[in-house]
Amino acid sequence: xxxxxxxxxxxxxxxxxxxxxxxxxxxxxxxxxxxxxxxxxxxxxxxxxxxxxxxxxxxxxxxxxxxxxxxxxxxxxxxxxxxxxxxxxxxxxxxxxxxxxxxxxxxxxxxxxxxxxxxxxxxxxxxxxxxxxxxxxxxxxxxxxxxxxxxxxxxxxxxxxxxxxxxxxxxxxxxxxxxxxxxxxxxxxxxxxxxxxxxxxxxxxxxxxxxxxxxxxxxxxxxxxxxxxxxxxxxxxxxxxxxxxxxxxxxxxxxxxxxxxxxxxxxxxxxxxxxxxxxxxxxxxxxxxxxxxxxxxxxxxxxxxxxxxxx
Amino acid sequence: xxxxxxxxxxxxxxxxxxxxxxxxxxxxxxxxxxxxxxxxxxxxxxxxxxxxxxxxxxxxxxxxxxxxxxxxxxxxxxxxxxxxxxxxxxxxxxxxxxxxxxxxxxxxxxxxxxxxxxxxxxxxxxxxxxxxxxxxxxxxxxxxxxxxxxxxxxxxxxxxxxxxxxxxxxxxxxxxxxxxxxxxxxxxxxxxxxxxxxxxxxxxxxxxxxxxxxxxxxxxxxxxxxxxxxxxxxxxxxxxxxxxxxxxxxxxxxxxxxxxxxxxxxxxxxxxxxxxxxxxxxxxxxxxxxxx
Numbered sequence: 001x002x003x004x005x006x007x008x009x010x011x012x013x014x015x016x017x018x019x020x021x022x023x024x025x026x027x028x029x030x031x032x033x034x035x036x037x038x039x040x041x042x043x044x045x046x047x048x049x050x051x052x053x054x055x056x057x058x059x060x061x062x063x064x065x066x067x068x069x070x071x072x073x074x075x076x077x078x079x080x081x082x083x084x085x086x087x088x089x090x091x092x093x094x095x096x097x098x099x100x101x102x103x104x105x106x107x108x109x110x111x112x113x114x115x116x117x118x119x120x121x122x123x124x125x126x127x128x129x130x131x132x133x134x135x136x137x138x139x140x141x142x143x144x145x146x147x148x149x150x151x152x153x154x155x156x157x158x159x160x161x162x163x164x165x166x167x168x169x170x171x172x173x174x175x176x177x178x179x180x181x182x183x184x185x186x187x188x189x190x191x192x193x194x195x196x197x198x199x200x201x202x203x204x205x206x207x208x209x210x211x212x213x214x215x216x217x218x219x220x221x222x223x224x225x226x227x228x229x230x231x232x233x234x235x236x237x238x239x240x241x242x243x244x245x246x247x248x249x250x251x252x253x254x255x256x257x258x259x260x261x262x263x264x265x266x267x268x269x270x271x272x273x274x275x276x277x278x279x280x281x282x283x284x285x286x287x288x289x290x291x292x293x294x295x296x297x298x299x300x301x302x303x304x305x306x307x308x309x310x311x
Numbered sequence: 312x313x314x315x316x317x318x319x320x321x322x323x324x325x326x327x328x329x330x331x332x333x334x335x336x337x338x339x340x341x342x343x344x345x346x347x348x349x350x351x352x353x354x355x356x357x358x359x360x361x362x363x364x365x366x367x368x369x370x371x372x373x374x375x376x377x378x379x380x381x382x383x384x385x386x387x388x389x390x391x392x393x394x395x396x397x398x399x400x401x402x403x404x405x406x407x408x409x410x411x412x413x414x415x416x417x418x419x420x421x422x423x424x425x426x427x428x429x430x431x432x433x434x435x436x437x438x439x440x441x442x443x444x445x446x447x448x449x450x451x452x453x454x455x456x457x458x459x460x461x462x463x464x465x466x467x468x469x470x471x472x473x474x475x476x477x478x479x480x481x482x483x484x485x486x487x488x489x490x491x492x493x494x495x496x497x498x499x500x501x502x503x504x505x506x507x508x509x510x511x512x513x514x515x516x517x518x519x520x521x522x523x524x525x526x527x528x529x530x531x532x533x534x535x536x537x538x539x540x541x542x543x544x545x546x547x548x549x550x551x552x553x554x555x556x557x558x559x560x561x562x563x564x565x566x567x568x569x570x571x572x573x574x575x576x577x578x579x580x581x582x583x584x585x586x587x588x589x590x591x592x593x594x595x596x597x598x599x600x601x602x603x
Binding site: 038086089090093095097098099101102103105106107109110112113114116117224228231232235266267269270273274276277280281 | 336342344389390396397399400401403404405407408411412415521522525528529532536565568569571572575576578579582583586
């Protein structure tokens with residue numbers, strides 16, 4: 001019989017650990033929503049972010065905030081350069097999905113090789129120790145890292161929600177996501193929306209990999225595995241549903257955490273891939289209950305009125 | 312000499328992989344990235360039968376092909392109702408899941424892989440024999456694909472790729488066409504896997520990772536997707552050029568990384584400078600399959 005305290009501990013640890021999954025998944029889902037791009041290059045950006053922070057903190061001996069600032073600056077710059085210098089070129093050529101898939105995947109591999117060349121293949125963490133002070137609250141161990149991760153994630157996700165809801169650029173991003181050509185007719189710059197979504201995604205990626213890299217070792221290959229988790233979360237959440245994708249990432253984090261009760265840890269990765277494969281087969285468009293409810297149209301008149309496209 | 316033989320064998324095996332992948336993705340328009348897992352299934356089945364059952368090489372490789380075909384049919388039956396990007400991602404999940412299975416099983420050698428694959432041919436002529444076998448196999452696969460795609464079945468496959476609805480309206484069974492080309496392509500990948508296991512005598516899950524998917528896909532697209540010569544040229548260029556690094560006498564720990572850097576740099580350059588592929592048309596390119 002498993003005690004409640006153990007279950008609650010797993011629940012809390014799962015929620016805390018899913019924080020970086022949420023940030024990485026939201027970044028992936030946002031790019032997919034706005035740019036219609038399965039951006040595997042985000043793995044490369046994650047690698048760039050992590051090793052910039054690692055270099056600043058470990059090699060230059062500067063404090064963590066300086067590392068995070070440098071990581072944010074370099075990653076946002078890399079994301080904007082990638083969007084403006086490569087992805088926009090492929091988009092202008094009407095390249096197919098395969099070309100984007102190859103480019104983004106190969107970019108990540110290229111970044112991984114450069115990082116391997118520079119930093120080697122040993123797992124590295126941003127700080128020398130991954131331990132953080134722990135306090136016991138109602139028989140549950142809560143570490144400072146847990147609180148930092150959960151609070152940071154909530155603040156960033158809430159900030160993104162507010163940005164999309166209340167700012168012009170955020171609303172323009174939604175408009176471009178809905179119909180880029182129509183948005184451009186109304187004077188909205190799709191390119192600007194793409195660059196802003198890429199920059200926001202870069203911020204989420206940097207903070208996500210910061211949280212991961214303060215908890216576990218990172219090698220240049222790790223980001224690609226993390227991106228696959230983002231893909232699973234995005235699919236489970238339903239395409240175009242950025243915050244539902246974040247919720248799905250929490251579910252995946254909890255699933256992995258609770259799975260240790262029934263399956264050995266070495267099979268946990270397979271559980272994720274099984275969920276990915278199964279979700280696509282059973283729910284190829286996302287979990288049905290999570291789909292946005294359509295606005296009910298008024299009762300149709302006897303004579304069909306022209307559709308918006310016609311008139 | 313052995314080094315040259317090894318390079319030629321790698322080129323021949325990648326010609327098989329790229330051509331068979333081109334059959335699925337280029338001619339059939341089915342966006343999957345799971346091709347390396349069928350390569351792995353062929354390799355592991357052949358190696359395991361060779362090690363534990365002591366069967367002749369040809370029988371083991373045939374069994375590898377059969378397993379690859381069987382699994383491909385199972386995958387096709389479950390996934391071909393989805394298409395485009397979804398099929399791409401589902402196949403990625405399938406590949407990674409199966410690879411994880413291979414990685415965690417004891418009888419497959421786990422992460423360490425299998426290293427005691429029987430040595431069928433011994434002596435100085437071993438490399439030459441494998442060069443002949445692999446080259447003949449590559450020619451046979453390319454010829455079979457060329458013949459198939461230039462016959463009535465090939466026309467049906469292309470019609471399906473270009474317009475599924477119109478093809479179905481003409482009374483063609485789309486699912487059976489898809490399953491057939493999937494099985495043919497994956498069977499060829501199984502053949503390449505069996506030959507790979509027997510020549511290199513060592514296989515591990517690391518050799519069949521996502522990077523391998525990108526590598527084979529790149530060969531197809533950069534060579535010229537939907538063409539007979541494209542995958543051959545792609546395999547030749549992308550296997551041979553990174554090998555040049557071996558002559559620089561770098562430390563062993565750096566060779567793989569530098570080869571990877573050369574490979575990925577070449578891919579990025581080709582994507583922007585020759586978007587239509589080396590054999591295909593130049594100018595703007597719109598790959599088959601997933602609408603973007």
